[in-house]
Amino acid sequence: EVQLVESGGGLVQPGGSLRLSCAASGFTFSSYWMHWVRQAPGKGLVWVSHINGDGTITTYADSVKGRFTISRDSAKNTLYLQMSSLRAEDTAVYYCARGFNYMDVWGKGTTVTVSS
Amino acid sequence: QSALTQPRSVSGSPGQSVTISCTGTSSDVGGYNYVSWYQQHPGKAPKLMIYDVTKRPSGVPDRFSGSKSGNTASLTISGLQAEDEADYYCCSYAGSYTFVFGGGTKLTVL
Numbered sequence: 001e002v003q004l005v006e007s008g009g010g011l012v013q014p015g016g017s018l019r020l021s022c023a024a025s026g027f028t029f030s031s032y033w034m035h036w037v038r039q040a041p042g043k044g045l046v047w048v049s050h051i052n053g054d055g056t057i058t059t060y061a062d063s064v065k066g067r068f069t070i071s072r073d074s075a076k077n078t079l080y081l082q083m084s085s086l087r088a089e090d091t092a093v094y095y096c097a098r099g100f101n102y103m104d105v106w107g108k109g110t111t112v113t114v115s116s
Numbered sequence: 117q118s119a120l121t122q123p124r125s126v127s128g129s130p131g132q133s134v135t136i137s138c139t140g141t142s143s144d145v146g147g148y149n150y151v152s153w154y155q156q157h158p159g160k161a162p163k164l165m166i167y168d169v170t171k172r173p174s175g176v177p178d179r180f181s182g183s184k185s186g187n188t189a190s191l192t193i194s195g196l197q198a199e200d201e202a203d204y205y206c207c208s209y210a211g212s213y214t215f216v217f218g219g220g221t222k223l224t225v226l
Binding site (some may be wrong): 059061095 | 119154162173207
C-alpha cells in the first residue's frame with residue numbers, strides 16, 4: 001500500500017526550530033518529487049516546498065524561504081522539513097504529498113503550533 | 117505567489133451540476149496545463165480529483181470534470197451527491213518548480 005506518514009510536529013516557542021519527517025512506503029521513493037503543504041487552522045491549503053527525486057532541486061514559498069529547508073534520505077525513504085525562526089503564522093497542519101505537477105498521495109498531516 | 121481566486125462557497129441540490137472557478141494569471145493557470153483539483157472533507161487529508169486540467173485519477177467518478185480557458189480553470193461536478201459536500205481547492209504550477217493553491221471553495225449539497 002502506498003503510504004506517507006508525517007511526524008515531528010508539536011508545540012514550539014516563537015523563534016524556535018522543529019524538524020518534520022515524512023516516512024514513505026509502497027513505492028520507489030527516489031523516483032518521485034515530493035511536496036510539503038500546510039493548512040493553518042480554519043484556513044486553506046498553502047504550498048510550502050518541493051524537492052526532486054535526488055534532492056538536487058528544491059524550491060520554497062516566499063513566506064518560508066530562508067527559514068525552512070526541505071531534504072530527503074532515499075536510504076530511509078524519508079522526506080524532511082527543517083523549520084527554523086518559527087513564527088505564530090507558521091502554526092498549521094503540515095502535509096507531505098507525492099508528485100511533481102500534482103499531488104496524488106497525501107499523508108494525514110502533523111500539527112505544528114508556534115506559541116509562547 | 118498570490119493565491120488563486122476561488123469563490124468562497126457554492127451550493128446545489130442532489131442531482132444538479134455545479135461549477136467551481138479558479139482564476140489566476142498568465143504566470144500560473146494561463147501559462148501551463150498543470151492545474152489540479154483537490155477535495156477535502158473536514159479533518160481529512162486532501163484527495164486528488166483532477167490533474168493536468170482535465171485528467172481524472174483512477175477511482176474518481178466521471179461526474180467530476182475539469183477545464184480551462186485563459187487564466188481561469190474550472191471544476192464541474194455533475195449529478196451532485198451528498199458525499200460531494202466538502203472543500204475544494206485548485207492548484208497550479210507557477211513556474212520555476214513553484215506552485216500555488218486557490219483559497220478554497222466550500223461546496224454545500226442542499
